[in-house]
Amino acid sequence: MNRFVRTARFKESCVISCILVQAVGSLITLSDGGRRVSRDESSFCHGLTFSGRAVKRGEKLRLRVERCGGDWHGALRLGFAHVSPEQTPLPPLAIPDLTRSPLYAAVIVPEHICRPGSEIEFMLKKNGSLRIRSSDGRTHTEQTTLNPEWPVWAMIDVYGQTTAVTMLGSEMKRWIFTSRSCPALTHIRHTEDKETQETPKLLSFLALDHDAPDCAECVVCYSDVANCSLSCGHKCVCTPCAMRVHMTFGTCPLCRITDLGARNVCVC
Template sequence: KQKNMSSRTRSQKGSHRCGWACLGPLTFHAQAVGAQVTLSKGGLLAERSGQKFNNGLVFSSRPVKVNERLRLRVERKVQGWHGALRVGFTTVPPTERCLPLPSMAIPNLTETAGHWAAPIPEEYCREGSEQEFWVSECGNIYFSSNGGRRVKLQSGVDLSEPLWAMIDIYGQTLSVLLLGSERKTLMGTRNSCPIPSHLLAPHVNTCHNLNHVSSSWSRPGSLDETNDCVACMEVDASVTLLCGHRCLCLNCATRVIQEIGTCPLCRGDI
């Protein structure tokens, strides 16, 4: 009886044990931060002083994997500046950087070797919006806003060395909350360590904002938007499975059907 009570207590506290499906803890790096940045909530919330539009650089606490999607929520923004978030990757470890950091990711860092970054358009970065970004197997940087279609930002990232995520809290964006990461593979979905629920409380009414955004945004036609294959994240999904999900390209569909036999989304037999 005492053993059962102890087990229930651990469950109620939401204890977490890292296993194969866990990508490990993920926060902003504690030392390599811009001159105007303050970290809180265990290194998950990064806030830039509104006095300037720059000096808002932060980096991931660990290297990230190819196709590991980092998810951010825009907590606060301010009018009066142009531009918003800039996201990207770097092969330079945060521990090897000298302080103070450069004032901007673009062009201060992107003009040096081992840095790749691009801006997310202002209209995507509303308060309460959630942004995902990742680097693909072909070295392309993509982002997705509020669970929408992927948008190609840049190409040419060197994958031969470990990569750290790089975020520039720029312009109108004042603070972002790191919500974790996710990586989908043929064997299943892996996530970073879960974040305690009390740290996820938003600063804004996200339900209202997200509903408004999803119904009113117009996406720039010049950006490359596609429904990507959930397995390779590179080719458009062109195969509709028996369950009705159109989520795989032809090459990946052949492998999934032969080696796994279930839909990657609903796990229905295919």
């Protein structure tokens, strides 16, 4: 089949799974299959939410502000996290509770672009900066401590005057076309970013063994092949779990050695 015919067909298909919300704060209610996020107006905080899958590199996420209420000051906060939602604590606020750590980053969205009906796009750029774009085309960019080569999850803090938002989907520029996310599902499926599983140089502390036998299961998730050798010598985890263990605990899950530096590791 001609390459350009295949490309044209791919252009019409949904190649990015929809961004749905997974971990939520204590005052958050989900609806519309995990796309709509609402916060109880009794408080201005406890509105933290995270995406149910890792965000792809260069993927632009879009949401719409559905409701504002209360006499609170401030509005939506948007950002990204290197730590997966399952391992992330849910404090009252994204800023400063989580952003004290270099593994989290968020920006304050101005109140005047968070009115009901406003659509906002946000993404992590290749240089590690976080950019938001409002409905009227205005953009705001802030540099972060995040590494764009590492897996990231979207972080949405339904804060202050903002009490409800709806995820509209996402898009990502390809070679000669743009990929857009599929319509929302009625359930949240945990998916891994295929790119993060296959990239051999995301973190310098691990080495990939592409010839690992099928029976060598990851000792953390027990589902993927253990294809990463830590600097202590143990080949016991898959790539996604290796990054999570490194960022969260910093120790080998078997021997608990804390020095997981790159001195004794060569990337295969």
